[in-house]
Amino acid sequence: MSDQFADRLLQWYDRHGRHDLPWHLDRNAYRVWVSEIMLQQTQVTTVILYFRAFMERFPTVRDLAEAPVDDVLGHWSGLGYYARARNLQKAAIHVMEDHDGDFPREQDQLEALPGIGRSTAAAIIAQAWDRRATILDGNVKRVLARYHAISGWPGQTATLNALWRRAEEHTPATRARDYTQAIMDLGALVCTRSRPDCEHCPVSDGCTAYANGEVHLYPGRKPKKKKPEKTTWMLILEDHHGRILLERRPPSGIWGGLWSLPELDPAFGPDELQEACERQFGLDCSEPDLIGGFRHTFSHYHLHIQPARLQVADASKVGDDADQRWLHRETALDLGLPAPIRTLLSTPEQAALL
DNA sequence: AAGACGTGGTT
DNA sequence: TAACCAAGTCT
The missing domain is CATH 1.10.340.30 (Hypothetical protein; domain 2)
Known part of the structure; x- marks a missing residue:
């Protein structure tokens, strides 16, 4: 019709x-x-x-x-x-x-x-x-929810x-x-989420929400829920060539299939990183050197990423394969990296810390 | 059915 | 500043 x-x-x-x-x-x-x-x-x-x-x-x-x-x-x-x-x-x-x-x-x-x-x-x-x-995308949902006052x-x-x-x-x-x-x-241009421009809307005539002065009530709000918090360790393992160990993340879940820094069991405390590094990677690591953390917000939970920098004596124990590679920062940037990791490896201030 | 899944912009 | 949300789909 x-x-x-x-x-x-x-x-x-x-x-x-x-x-x-x-x-x-x-x-x-x-x-x-x-x-x-x-x-x-x-x-x-x-x-x-x-x-x-x-x-x-x-x-x-x-x-x-x-x-x-x-x-x-x-x-x-x-x-x-x-x-x-x-x-x-x-x-x-x-x-x-x-x-x-x-x-x-x-x-x-x-x-x-x-x-x-x-x-x-x-x-x-x-x-x-x-x-x-x-x-039926977000724009259409908003337009029609208002036009027909669909609560x-x-x-x-x-x-x-x-x-x-x-x-x-x-x-x-x-x-x-x-x-x-x-x-x-x-x-996108008129019936926007905030401050809709109803005066210039071509279909304001038939809009029920507009007629009732209730445009702002539609579409109904998402019920708010508390976001769980999660803290994790991202290890910056550096060999004597200045290369960094990257790992491919599992195909499903957050950042699935992307390359990232090795993630460590968050149960480890700050003073157990060296031991954890040796256990998880079989690597002889120097004293862990915490360079501070940055906090990153996801849509579903807060993830606190705490980069920890360790010098690796012998990188040969961890080989290059499909899921683990020693790479220079510049090379790593060619890969699919999560935005926070990309930032960590690419911005001058962050890179200076590595 | 409800939650997972990213990031950057807006309020 | 923290919540909210954007040209949704998959499990």
């Missing part, structure tokens, strides 16, 4: 929407897909530079499928949610092997690819091929179902590409 909502929105979009984001140029399914994955829970301004660099290095789905995983993660370093990068490459391999290098055209086939859910599949269909499909936190199934139903209803039969971009642009 093509209702007044869609018509007014599209009219507004033609004049005020965003028409030249990087993924709007040379538009194809691959570029749309990569942009949609990068944009999951990530702001447009953050994505732009990553997208350009990623496309330069991996111009086609084949380039991505054939690349070393560390290269892919390296281009994701600092973006967060690294499962996205691992899934991206898995999906690229599937597309090459099962679909002859072409993205499947049906929504359920797209959703079968790792990292592509209901909304991302719809975004690809609409953005890449201009076919009718319904998205409740969108994380709850009932609220989410109500939003999906409305989203489907509003999706027009034509101009699918422009419509999906338009409703996201409205959320």
